Amino acid sequence: xxxxxxxxxxxxxxxPEHPPVTDWVHDFDHTDPRWIExxxxxWDELRATCPVVHTKRFQGCYLPTSYQAVKxxxxxxxxxxxxxxxxxxxxxEIQKNAAPPITSDPPEHKSAKQLLLPPFTPDAMKKLEPRVxxxxxxLIDEFISDGQCDAAARYxxxxxxxxxxxxxxxxxxxxxxxxxxxxxxxELSIKDEGMLKQAVQEMTAYxxxxxxxxxxxxxxxxxxxxxxxxxKDGQPLDDTxxxxxxxxxxxxxxxxxxxxxxxxxxxxxxxxADRERLxxxxxxxxxxVEELLRAYSPVTMAREVMKETTIAGCPVKPGNMVLLSFxxxxxxxxxxxxxxxxxxxxxxxxxxxxxxxxHRCIGSNLARMxxxxxxxxxxxxxxxFWLDPAGKVTWSEGxxxxxxxxxxxxxxxx
Amino acid sequence: MSAxxxxxxxxxxxxxxxxxxxxxxxxxDLDEYGNAHEHGDGRVPAxxxxxxxxxxxxxxxxxxxxxxx
Numbered sequence: 001x002x003x004x005x006x007x008x009x010x011x012x013x014x015x016p017e018h019p020p021v022t023d024w025v026h027d028f029d030h031t032d033p034r035w036i037e038x039x040x041x042x043w044d045e046l047r048a049t050c051p052v053v054h055t056k057r058f059q060g061c062y063l064p065t066s067y068q069a070v071k072x073x074x075x076x077x078x079x080x081x082x083x084x085x086x087x088x089x090x091x092x093e094i095q096k097n098a099a100p101p102i103t104s105d106p107p108e109h110k111s112a113k114q115l116l117l118p119p120f121t122p123d124a125m126k127k128l129e130p131r132v133x134x135x136x137x138x139l140i141d142e143f144i145s146d147g148q149c150d151a152a153a154r155y156x157x158x159x160x161x162x163x164x165x166x167x168x169x170x171x172x173x174x175x176x177x178x179x180x181x182x183x184x185x186x187e188l189s190i191k192d193e194g195m196l197k198q199a200v201q202e203m204t205a206y207x208x209x210x211x212x213x214x215x216x217x218x219x220x221x222x223x224x225x226x227x228x229x230x231x232k233d234g235q236p237l238d239d240t241x242x243x244x245x246x247x248x249x250x251x252x253x254x255x256x257x258x259x260x261x262x263x264x265x266x267x268x269x270x271x272x273a274d275r276e277r278l279x280x281x282x283x284x285x286x287x288x289v290e291e292l293l294r295a296y297s298p299v300t301m302a303r304e305v306m307k308e309t310t311i312a313g314c315p316v317k318p319g320n321m322v323l324l325s326f327x328x329x330x331x332x333x334x335x336x337x338x339x340x341x342x343x344x345x346x347x348x349x350x351x352x353x354x355x356x357x358x359h360r361c362i363g364s365n366l367a368r369m370x371x372x373x374x375x376x377x378x379x380x381x382x383x384x385f386w387l388d389p390a391g392k393v394t395w396s397e398g399x400x401x402x403x404x405x406x407x408x409x410x411x412x413x414x
Numbered sequence: 415m416s417a418x419x420x421x422x423x424x425x426x427x428x429x430x431x432x433x434x435x436x437x438x439x440x441x442x443d444l445d446e447y448g449n450a451h452e453h454g455d456g457r458v459p460a461x462x463x464x465x466x467x468x469x470x471x472x473x474x475x476x477x478x479x480x481x482x483x
Contacts, residue, residue, distance in 0.1 A: 122432055
């Protein structure tokens with residue numbers, strides 16, 4: 001197993017230190033160890049103070065904390081651009097076709113998104129489901145006899161990696177490469193721009209080879225679909241667009257779902273009542289998945305302020321970034337009663353885990369299917385599990401939040 | 415005697431979250447891009463009223479109207 005070689009080191013060892021935060025309202029920092037470990041009380045405190053707070057860190061950045069403020073920004077593509085979608089210490093140069101459509105604004109956004117939507121509909125996901133179920137069981141087979149595992153390294157990470165490889169038509173064994181690139185792009189690059197460049201170069205070279213191969217021998221995979229797609233001018237997409245979208249599918253398709261499945265297992269491991277309820281009432285799975293997505297939404301996006309405007313009564317000025325915290329919005333008690341409580345059969349749950357507005361996550365149906373299948377197969381074979389008191393749960397930092405080490409002890413189903 | 419319900423999806427608001435299709439598959443259809451529209455004329459068959467309200471309550475884009483006729 002090569003997991004240990006790729007295990008993500010503790011964030012405080014790899015990242016240069018930012019000064020510790022003492023005043024969250026005027027100086028927030030989403031890379032602060034307190035935020036990484038337990039952001040929920042911070043968001044509650046900030047939300048009670050102001051719907052939009054600001055920090056001078058990251059060359060200036062706002063944080064909307066209420067559902068309403070997050071929604072208003074997500075819907076406002078006139079004042080807020082998606083050309084930069086990660087809040088970093090530096091502002092890397094804008095690349096054309098960085099990762100369309102997530103980095104696209106209107107009017108280019110719509111056509112770039114539409115060509116990616118058909119392969120990700122709920123019906124398309126149903127066809128993929130048997131392969132995902134098999135992947136889950138192959139993974140569980142590897143550690144079921146051990147009575148313990150790091151569920152993040154042995155299970156939750158590999159489900160989305162192998163699934164997206166399967167969809168793209170690339171070898172599932174290349175997954176470790178992707179995990180490393182994603183770590184460089186989403187985490188290390190916040191404070192080291194060189195990491196971003198290196199990872200993007202390596203990914204581009206990798207996919208360029210796969211594109212060339214398909215020019216000779218087309219396949220029925222997602223890479224071929226993208227190569228055959230036509231842009232809004234009726235012409236095939238240029239290679240930089242295809243490469244950008246492939247980068248997006250890989251980056252967005254892995255870390256995020258890894259985190260969502262991991263946070264769900266973490267919750268169930270430490271909450272026996274919910275675990276037992278989900279085992280004895282499997283029909284609750286659809287609402288449980290939505291509730292776990294709401295309560296532990298992994299993805300925080302970003303926008304760049306292009307024109308001065310007002311959000312929830314607060315002035316917002318160009319030159320600043322916006323940390324668009326869908327996770328914080330989903331904990332807003334104004335929209336979700338008992339927002340801090342996990343209610344597996346929550347009836348009204350219009351959560352924003354997959355974003356709001358035109359940038360709604362393309363892979364939301366894929367993520368839901370993977371989460372559902374990964375939890376179902378786990379609970380079938382490992383209905384009784386708990387956090388290993390001798391181990392330590394660690395969380396990723398930055399744009400995507402989820403457990404990166406999840407030591408679990410378990411009993412096999414009898 | 416309860417009123418007849420009709421559902422309607424505002425196509426300008428729908429972003430394809432597909433929550434309505436998951437909660438009330440009898441009342442909504444998805445197009446090739448995964449965006450939702452009401453099934454047929456949107457009339458809600460007797461017995462499915464709760465599903466109509468549930469779909470509305472779970473739409474993150476507030477794209478669903480439930481109309482009492």
